[in-house]
Structure formats: structure tokens, C-alpha cells
Amino acid sequence: DVKVTQSSRYLVKRTGEKVFLECVQDMDHENMFWYRQDPGLGLRLIYFSYDVKMKEKGDIPEGYSVSREKKERFSLILESASTNQTSMYLCASQTGEGAKNIQYFGAGTRLSVL
Amino acid sequence: GNSVTQMEGPVTLSEEAFLTINCTYTATGYPSLFWYVQYPGEGLQLLLKATKADDKGSNKGFEATYRKETTSFHLEKGSVQVSDSAVYFCALKNQGGKLIFGQGTELSVKP
Numbered sequence: 076d077v078k079v080t081q082s083s084r085y086l087v088k089r090t091g092e093k094v095f096l097e098c099v100q101d102m103d104h105e106n107m108f109w110y111r112q113d114p115g116l117g118l119r120l121i122y123f124s125y126d127v128k129m130k131e132k133g134d135i136p137e138g139y140s141v142s143r144e145k146k147e148r149f150s151l152i153l154e155s156a157s158t159n160q161t162s163m164y165l166c167a168s169q170t171g172e173g174a175k176n177i178q179y180f181g182a183g184t185r186l187s188v189l
Numbered sequence: 190g191n192s193v194t195q196m197e198g199p200v201t202l203s204e205e206a207f208l209t210i211n212c213t214y215t216a217t218g219y220p221s222l223f224w225y226v227q228y229p230g231e232g233l234q235l236l237l238k239a240t241k242a243d244d245k246g247s248n249k250g251f252e253a254t255y256r257k258e259t260t261s262f263h264l265e266k267g268s269v270q271v272s273d274s275a276v277y278f279c280a281l282k283n284q285g286g287k288l289i290f291g292q293g294t295e296l297s298v299k300p
Contacts, residue, residue: 081232123287
């Protein structure tokens with residue numbers, strides 16, 4: 076079974092803090108993704124990566140950055156957390172870019188910024 | 190552009206009732222279509238998928254048929270259980286790997 080592991084289920088941070096959300100997958104997938112999930116808005120893509128050291132902006136990259144130093148790990152960074160970044164964050168991985176390929180999701184990190 | 194529209198929730202049903210969650214899409218090319226499910230406190234899991242027109246995806250008693258003529262991929266189940274209570278997401282994916290999600294439909298099944 077594919078396993079996508081997010082390091083924290085719940086995080087509480089203060090405004091202005093630098094926040095790291097970590098994601099690890101064990102299936103040697105090339106592609107990894109970060110989404111945020113908000114009620115009524117579904118999932119929105121923040122950033123994605125097709126390979127080590129590569130990153131692409133998604134639909135809502137403002138206020139976020141990412142790091143992919145190793146194939147299995149994809150980190151989401153909030154440089155200076157703000158209250159409007161309070162949300163559920165979901166990581167996913169996928170092999171290849173084909174339309175038929177399945178994305179596998181982690182359990183999510185619920186972040187509260189106070 | 191690509192987009193997915195789902196019926197709004199929450200949907201509340203009694204156990205053993207028939208379920209339909211509507212999903213329509215707009216896309217260029219020939220996308221694959223997916224239903225994901227999110228149980229309380231968990232991430233998303235793939236429920237079923239269809240990769241070309243007239244394909245039927247099915248899993249755990251749920252099914253959905255890829256209808257190109259109506260650009261729809263409605264989710265159905267003949268008899269829901271309390272354990273089906275979750276949020277259901279319809280999604281499409283074109284070549285290039287990015288998933289486009291609908292806004293999600295919350296289902297609550299009462300005993």
C-alpha cells in the first residue's frame with residue numbers, strides 16, 4: 076500500500092512564526108502536491124513538484140514556499156504565518172503525469188494560526 | 190478552463206436510502222474522472238475512477254458512469270449505511286497530472 080505520511084495531525088502557531096509542514100511518501104513517486112482544504116471551497120492546489128529540486132506554483136501560492144531536497148520528502152513552508160492560513164493542509168503523491176494516475180493523500184495537518 | 194461542480198450539501202439520509210450526488214464538469218480534451226471520500230478526521234481516499242466515456246467505476250457499493258454527452262459523473266449507491274457518512278469529492282484530471290476538485294458534498298446517514 077502507498078503510504079503518505081504528514082508529520083503532524085494538529086499544529087497551533089502564532090502570527091508571524093515560520094511554519095514547516097512535512098510530508099513523506101514511500102512509493103518512489105515522482106510527483107508530490109500540497110493542497111489546502113477549506114469549507115465550501117474544496118481542495119485548492121498550493122504548490123507541486125515533478126522531481127527533486129523542482130517546484131511549480133499551483134493556484135494559491137502566495138504566502139507559501141516549498142522544498143524538495145529528496146524524492147520522498149516535500150515540505151511546505153509558511154514564511155510568516157497569518158490567521159488566514161488557518162486551514163487543513165493535505166499532501167499527495169502520484170507516479171507519472173498521466174491523466175489515469177491516482178493521487179494518494181496523507182491524513183492531513185490541521186493548522187491553527189492565532 | 191477545467192472545473193468541477195458538485196451538488197451542495199449537507200445531504201442527510203436514513204440508513205438504506207438511495208444516494209445520488211451530482212457532479213458535472215467542464216474540461217478540454219479527455220479527462221479522467223474520480224470520486225474521493227474523506228471520513229471524519231482523515232485524509233482523502235480514492236473511492237472510484239473512470240478514464241474514458243461510458244466507463245463505470247465501482248467500489249464498496251458505490252458507482253458512477255462517465256457521461257461525456259452530459260459532462261457528468263454522478264455518484265450513486267443503492268443502500269447507504271451509517272458508515273458511509275463522510276465528505277465526497279468529485280475531481281477530474283487531464284494530462285499534466287493536476288487534479289481539479291469540486292467543493293465537496295457532506296453526507297450524513299442516520300440510523
